[in-house]
Amino acid sequence: MLLRAAAKINLHLRVAPPDESGYHPLMSWMCTVGLFDTLTIERAEGGEQLELAGANRGADDALVHLECDDPSLPRDKTNLAVRAAMAVIEALRSEQQSPGQSWPHNPTLLRIRLEKRIPVGGGLGGGSADAARVLLGLNRLLDLNWPMDRIRAIAATLGSDVPFFLEGPSSVVSGRGQVVRPLPPPRPRWVVLVLPGYGIPTRDVYRMFDEMRLGDRRAVDAQPDWNQWAELSAGPLMQRLINDLEPAAFALCPQLATLRQQIEQALGRPVRMSGSGSSLFTLFDKFDEAQDAVARITNSWPVRALATTVAPEPDDDLADRSD
Ligand code: C5P
Numbered sequence: 010m011l012l013r014a015a016a017k018i019n020l021h022l023r024v025a026p027p028d029e030s031g032y033h034p035l036m037s038w039m040c041t042v043g044l045f046d047t048l049t050i051e052r053a054e055g056g057e058q059l060e061l062a063g064a065n066r067g068a069d070d071a072l073v074h075l076e077c078d079d080p081s082l083p084r085d086k087t088n089l090a091v092r093a094a095m096a097v098i099e100a101l102r103s104e105q106q107s108p109g110q111s112w113p114h115n116p117t118l119l120r121i122r123l124e125k126r127i128p129v130g131g132g133l134g135g136g137s138a139d140a141a142r143v144l145l146g147l148n149r150l151l152d153l154n155w156p157m158d159r160i161r162a163i164a165a166t167l168g169s170d171v172p173f174f175l176e177g178p179s180s181v182v183s184g185r186g187q188v189v190r191p192l193p194p195p196r197p198r199w200v201v202l203v204l205p206g207y208g209i210p211t212r213d214v215y216r217m218f219d220e221m222r223l224g225d226r227r228a229v230d231a232q233p234d235w236n237q238w239a240e241l242s243a244g245p246l247m248q249r250l251i252n253d254l255e256p257a258a259f260a261l262c263p264q265l266a267t268l269r270q271q272i273e274q275a276l277g278r279p280v281r282m283s284g285s286g287s288s289l290f291t292l293f294d295k296f297d298e299a300q301d302a303v304a305r306i307t308n309s310w311p312v313r314a315l316a317t318t319v320a321p322e323p324d325d326d327l328a329d330r331s332d
Pocket of ligand 1: 032035167211212
């Protein structure tokens with residue numbers, strides 16, 4: 010089964026001070042963008058034992074074998090794609106077995122091949138996108154026919170961005186990320202992504218957010234007129250967008266603050282950070298303008314930049330067979 014996992018940007022991200030558990034309630038308008046990881050998942054036949062490379066692999070890791078073209082990525086349970094597959098296996102294991110059912114008596118091994126194109130630590134939700142696609146993919150591949158609520162419950166345990174990726178392509182997400190409400194995509198259909206080539210750990214950004222005593226509960230609870238926002242063209246929409254994590258990320262990573270400011274000046278338009286950084290973005294109504302911005306950015310700064318679509322049509326084995 011071939012799966013394509015689209016990255017996301019947080020068009021608008023409001024974050025509250027932490028609750029008793031240390032977690033930060035949030036409210037975000039999230040949208041997928043045309044930058045994809047590709048996953049191939051297959052069920053290894055006949056309980057075949059796979060040769061496991063690498064040290065420190067526990068018995069559970071043997072159930073899910075991940076290959077990845079990016080050697081810097083972990084291939085064990087710390088990889089969200091593996092965690093998603095393991096969560097499905099765990100759920101199956103805990104189910105009462107009916108006689109004659111081969112799963113999980115003869116643990117069917119899964120092979121996942123991951124072509125990583127979404128930068129890690131970029132605030133683009135790559136790991137979460139992969140995990141959500143694995144959950145939906147396994148539901149099909151293993152003929153589980155689980156209702157979406159069951160998949161949503163597993164997704165919420167994997168990370169705050171995972172539930173969004175089950176729905177996409179444009180949604181308002183709140184709470185701990187588990188409340189996802191679809192919204193029409195923004196009118197501007199083009200985005201320029203600036204990928205600085207270094208990641209920022211999400212946890213560190215939230216820690217700095219707390220140290221700086223940032224966040225306002227009222228901003229998280231307030232709901233803008235989303236349908237009106239979705240109608241705006243690029244200029245006025247970009248003016249309204251806020252990311253409450255920017256001051257914390259910029260304090261941790263001053264060169265990102267400088268980069269953002271310089272690109273804003275050069276393009277004469279607002280540039281926002283996605284999620285906890287490091288990626289930056291700005292929306293465009295026209296593809297030519299977006300392409301022109303990419304040329305200007307890559308000519309002046311040592312970063313990757315690309316012009317791509319906002320809320321792309323899904324195009325993989327799940328989309329082809331959607332019911
Ligand atoms: O959910 P995710 O895996 O992206 O979160 C990574 C870390 O960021 C969490 O363990 C937590 O420390 C912090 N976080 C938070 N509040 C959020 C999202 C993330 O404190 N809303």
